[in-house]
Amino acid sequence: MSIDRLRRFIGDMTSLTGGAWQDKDENAVVEVGAKLLGELVKHDDWLPEQAAKVPPHGYAQNLLWCDPFERFCVVSFVWAPRANTPVHDHEMWGLVGMLRGSETSLSFTRHPETGVLVPGALSKLEPGDVEVLVPAPRNPVGDIHQVTNALDDRGSISIHVYGGNIGAVRRHTYDVTTGQPNLFVSGYTNREQPNIWDRSAEVRAAP
Numbered sequence: 001m002s003i004d005r006l007r008r009f010i011g012d013m014t015s016l017t018g019g020a021w022q023d024k025d026e027n028a029v030v031e032v033g034a035k036l037l038g039e040l041v042k043h044d045d046w047l048p049e050q051a052a053k054v055p056p057h058g059y060a061q062n063l064l065w066c067d068p069f070e071r072f073c074v075v076s077f078v079w080a081p082r083a084n085t086p087v088h089d090h091e092m093w094g095l096v097g098m099l100r101g102s103e104t105s106l107s108f109t110r111h112p113e114t115g116v117l118v119p120g121a122l123s124k125l126e127p128g129d130v131e132v133l134v135p136a137p138r139n140p141v142g143d144i145h146q147v148t149n150a151l152d153d154r155g156s157i158s159i160h161v162y163g164g165n166i167g168a169v170r171r172h173t174y175d176v177t178t179g180q181p182n183l184f185v186s187g188y189t190n191r192e193q194p195n196i197w198d199r200s201a202e203v204r205a206a207p
Helices: 004-023 026-041 200-205
Strands: 059-066 073-079 094-100 103-110 117-125 130-133 145-149 156-162 171-174 181-184
Touching (some): 004 026, 004 059, 004 073, 026 130, 026 156
Antiparallel strands (some): 073 156, 094 130, 094 156, 103 117, 103 145, 171 181
């Protein structure tokens, strides 16, 4: 297993956010970033084992990389069988690429009069698929959703890219019945990041 693909992806995303960020062109970041992530998750030969361990229950949110200026981060979500999230938002754009297994995403919109959250489309991600999340008001549908591992008998892994340091921002979970938001900060499960810059083995092996 080689981490080369992740290293190249981070380089491409750094170039993308660095250029587009200066022009504040979020649409360009999301459009091109989705293509880059789609190419990354077509291959299941690069994720370090420590970032792919299935927890006994719930899910692990492992930070793989955060841009020094917090323009984007890359996270592996590792799901126990049938694990799901609360209904939540993100406060920034996001890309979700399915690497291993399968998950469902149930979107919610807020009723304009009552404020109650109304279930919307249910999408299912398979390996290689990418879902785009853009919050309101930039996206009329918004980014509120609930995610579930679609598999009963094994874990699933999705790779998430966000337009900021997702583990260190205040965002919300929601009471579906009332629509009441509750602030939370997700943090990260792992305490150490993969060492993506150790290319010593490649250099030694080169002629």
